[in-house]
Amino acid sequence: MQIQVSNLNKSYFDGEGRKLHILRGLNFEAKSGSTVAIVGASGTGKSTFLHTIGTLESIDEGQLCLDGRDLTNLTRDQAAQFRNEKIGFIFQFHQLLQDFTALENVMIPQLIQGENAEVIQKNALDLLEKVGLSERAGHKPTQLSGGEQQRVAIARALVNRPRVVLADEPTGNLDEETGDQVMEILLRLNLENETTLIMITHNNSLASVMQYQHRMENGKLHLLTND
Ligand SMILES: Nc1ncnc2c1ncn2[C@@H]1O[C@H](COP(=O)(O)OP(=O)(O)O)[C@@H](O)[C@H]1O
Ligand SMILES: [Mg+2]
Structure with a gap:
């Protein structure tokens, strides 16, 4: 899915009612099927940006076209x-439902869509296989390692065949090797499904494997060139 954002403005109010102008006339474009890294200092508005393009947060001013x-x-x-139909989210802390198995966690977004339960289960099992977790379908999050939990979260994000995947520091909570494995899965799924992948990361070497890198600074995204 192609993403086009123009003149995006977004403010929050702090505890004392002071206005925090976070995104300030931000422009951004991602080609369909591309991979994009977003880097930048903590508190600059990277998560806010991801939430607004994912329609989780309203925008004050500007235009968002998908x-x-x-x-x-x-x-x-x-x-x-x-x-629910078009966007898959992956967060740093996976936000799996603790009382449900890996399989159930992956099935839930589709159950919300009201599809046939048998078909849903088959889809969910296929996705768990793609992330290398077929053997763990019946396990609850507490019975899985951090990397395994994050792979379940990836399977869950992909179950409705989203056209864009928005990932907020998906490897931020993982050791380097596990983080690399998760990254490999994200890139493979991007290639197989031609989903657009937008990923926030603090890790420059992970950012460099994406096709495009943008830095968040002063409320805007700046395209970095690879040279
Ligand atoms: N719901 C909110 N209410 C008030 N301030 C917020 C809210 N969400 C984020 N902020 C503030 O907006 C700024 C940008 O936050 P965020 O987008 O999370 O930055 P980043 O992801 O780059 O670290 C921070 O100063 C943060 O405290
Ligand atoms: Mg953030």
């Missing part, structure tokens, strides 16, 4: 529907 469709003025319900 595949040419203007999402700027969607109602909350329309945004939720769009998100």
Whole structure:
């Protein structure tokens, strides 16, 4: 999915009611199927940006288009529907439901869509196999390592065949080797499914394996060139 953002502005209010202008006339574009890294200092608005393009957060001003469709003025319900169908999220802390097995966690987004349970289970098992966890389908998150939990979260993010995957420091909580494995899976799935992958990372070597790198600074994204 192609992403186009123009003149994006987003503010929050702090505890004392002071306005924090986080995103300041930000422009951004990602080609369909591309891989994009977003780097930048902590607190500069990287997560805020990801949440706004994922329609999790409203925007104050500006325009957001995904595949040419203007999402700027969607109602909350329309945004939720769009998100569930088209966007997969992966967070630093996987946010799996602790009382459910790996398989159930992967099935939940599709159950929300109201599809046939047998078909859903088969899809979920296929995805767990793709992330190398077929043997662990019946295990709950506490029975899995951090890297395994993150792989379940990736499978869950992909189960509705999203056109874009938004990942917020998906390897930030993992050791280097496990982080590399998770990264490899994300890149393989990007190639196989032609999903657009936007990933926030603090890790420069992970950022450099993505096709494009942008740095968040002063409320804007700046395209970095590889030279
Ligand atoms: N819901 C919120 N309410 C108020 N301030 C927020 C909220 N979310 C984020 N912020 C503030 O916005 C700034 C940018 O946050 P964030 O997007 O999480 O930065 P990053 O991901 O680059 O570390 C920070 O100063 C943060 O404290
Ligand atoms: Mg963040």
